[in-house]
Amino acid sequence: MARPREFEFEEALQKATEVFWSLGYGGASVDELIKGTGLARGSLYKAFGDKRTLFLMVMDRYVDQRLRLYSKGLFQRPGPIKEAIRQTMLDHVKRATGPGTERGCLVTNTATEIGVRDPDVALLLARMFRRMEELFAEAIARGKAAGEIAASKDERAIARFLVLTTQGVRVMSHMRPDRQQLVQAVEMAVSLLS
CATH class of the missing domain: 1.10.10.60 (Homeodomain-like)
Structure with a gap:
């Protein structure tokens, strides 16, 4: 036993x-x-x-949790998909600027501390960003199919921009935690869907 x-x-x-x-x-x-x-x-x-193996386990678990949040935000909200995208990004701003957020995002912190110096960490981060892009692209494609988003929009290019915006929110929240500026950045990014 x-x-x-x-x-x-x-x-x-x-x-x-x-x-x-x-x-x-x-x-x-x-x-x-x-x-x-x-x-x-x-x-x-x-x-x-060892420490590195533990860190990779921690990061893998954290990445999975974050991806579930994005998936839930994009695909389980009632109403128009464009609004689901907007609210998912605004949720990201809230997590970046609310009380108790001084330590930042573990993914962003790791990307800036270790970045590409550790190939396993770089692969893990690339997997997360690629999956975020896929989730946004899928949401945009659904919006196009429903007639909410113009059929001429390139869902991959916009999805990539939305990922870059969310990560920029995280970086900027360390330096200038003016929530209104971050909300304006999200609104500008979402305006690309119109």
Whole structure:
């Protein structure tokens, strides 16, 4: 019979996420991860391997959560798809500028800290941005089919621009958290759908 784990795997992964999110990859030492997760050193290594492997697991989980939010926002809202796109992007602004958002977005933080220096992290981030683009493009295609969005619009080009806008919102929210300016950027981006 297998011995039960002495800790909850998902709970420890969430606690590790908080450490990486607060300190960044470089600032999150193994000692900080031990303190943050409450795991003994041996348990941490046994469950997750090394720091880099744990970080990749954290990022993979976070990316999946974010993509589910986008999918839900774009395809489970009642009403016109154009408004669903607008509200999904405004939700993004709210998450970037609301209370408790000082530490920013884990994806944006990782992209600026590690970027392409780690090929596995770069692949993971590229997968997220590609999937976001696909979700926006699918939403735009639905809007075109419903007659809400002009058939002449290039859904891939606009979708790519919407992804760039959402990521720009995240970066700018670190430097100039004027929510109204970010909302104006979203409204400008959504105006391309008209």
